[in-house]
Amino acid sequence: MGxxxxxxxxxxxxxxxxxxxxxxxxxxxxxxxxxxxMENTTKVKTKxxxxxxxxx
Numbered sequence: 650m651g652x653x654x655x656x657x658x659x660x661x662x663x664x665x666x667x668x669x670x671x672x673x674x675x676x677x678x679x680x681x682x683x684x685x686x687m688e689n690t691t692k693v694k695t696k697x698x699x700x701x702x703x704x705x
Contacts, residue, residue: 655661
């Protein structure tokens, strides 16, 4: 992996604003609901067919 030089006039450093309490609570509520709904769903496992052995 090599070094990637930033093009002139482009800054790859991103600095986001801190979350408000309202945003933080909304995200936590979403994650809580997502996890609760994922526990209720059934997971489907698919089986791979077994390889057939051909004897000579």
